[in-house]
Amino acid sequence: MPLSSVNNLTVKDCVIAKMAAELKDGAPRFSPKSITNYVQIVKMVVASAVDEKGEEIYPVKWKNDFMDLPVIEGQNKPSFTAEEITTILSEAEGQYQLPLRSACWNRSADRGSLCAASGGHSRRSHSRPAQSLERKAVFSQDEECHP
DSSP, X not given: OOGGGOSHHXXXXXXXXXXXXXXXXXXXXSOHHXXXXXXXXXXXXXXXXXXXXXXXXXXXXXXXXTTTOOOOOSOOOOOOOHHHHHHHHHHOOGGGOOOEEEEEEEEETTEEEEEEEEOOOTTOOSOOOHHHHOEEEEEESSSOOOO
């Protein structure tokens, strides 16, 4: 099938419907997450066709609702506990070690986060006030680290 023919309807009929209908030992062969991953690959392949200006040749406005993309429910979202984060930070060696001045476990609303005030970059050749060198890194159970 040419890339120019790939759109919401073709993905719905040729990918999602066929994957959802395929059974293995009487149960669905593909989970909703697997179907979503395969559809994401199709979207990326279509978007990868670009002209000499870097613009998409076949721009498609993807509509997950129209394609009947399955809803992903009950995903296991593993996260570190405060104790595990403290252990990871304290046992890091070499380039992975963070110069921590203090660490505290904060509970706000219904989620916790580990806040660490770290010193500035150790390779700075010029002096700056200590206050401007301090940065806060937040490690949350639901989010990435954002220094």
